[in-house]
Amino acid sequence: MPENSPRRSPRPGERRRDRERTRARILEAAKAEFGAKGYAAARVGEIADRAGVNKQLISYYFGGKEGLYNELNSPVYQGFSALAATDRPLAEVAADFVRTGLADTDLGRLFLWENLTDGAPDAVGVAAQREFLRGQVDYVRARQEAGDFPEDVDPAALMLMLMAAASASLAFPRVARAVTGRDPASPEFAEDYAEQLARVVRHLKR
Structure with a gap:
């Protein structure tokens, strides 16, 4: 474009794509910041810098900050929730939770932070997590009725x-490294641990 040519205003479609890209960058930065520090310690300025x-x-x-966190969650x-379709065996779903958590460690750590900083009933993120967990209990109960584990085991x-087992390598990476002699952040570890x-x-079916 010649130096003296007037600058062209962005078309509506270009503005929309710019907004979408900016929002996506903010969400990705927020995921890293919240995953590293939890909601309370994360700072809007540091998210913006990222x-x-x-x-x-x-x-x-x-x-x-709160709206950003809720949008991310x-x-x-x-x-x-989509992982736990009622027609999927419990073993497959448990393995997929391992894979999902280790495929995106920022999100996995964010989930852990929400529980480590357990707060008041109206704290940020509590309502969404409670709704999700109730759905998961319903899923596990349905798999009990399908015969995936005995009747004398409480689904909740x-x-x-x-959930504790699926999160173990994120919550206890030092322990995981010590007892297995492997890198708990590696894709190979994630796949092997998910299968185990x-x-x-x-074996609960037997």
């Missing part, structure tokens, strides 16, 4: 055990 944007854009697009729980207690957890769950 995303390379003015922090006022976080208020503009998301209404502030919503698709996470939707994705987790089993779900708690399996699935085998344990399959």
Whole structure:
């Protein structure tokens, strides 16, 4: 374009793509910041710096820190819920939770932070997590009725055990490294550990 040519205003479609890219950068930066520090310690300014944007854009697009956090969490729980379709065996779902958590460690750590910083009933993220967990208990109960594990095992207690097991390498990376002699962040470890957890769950049918 010649130097003296007037600058062309962006077309509506270009503006929309710019907004979408900016929002995506902010969400990715927020995931890393919240995953590293938890909601309370994360700072809007540091999220903006990670995303390379003015922090006022976080208020503009998301209404502030809480709105950003909720926007980030919503698709996470939707994705987790989609893993647990009632026609899928419990062993497969447990293995997929391992794979999902280790494929995106920022999201996995965010989930752990929400529980490590257990707060008041109306704390940020609590309502969304509660709704998700109730759905997971219903899924586990349905798999009990399908014969995946015995009738004398409480579905809620089993779900708690399996979620702890699926999160173990994220919550206890030093322990995982010590007892297995492997890197718990590696894709190979994730796949092998997921399969081992699935085998344990399959044994519940016997």
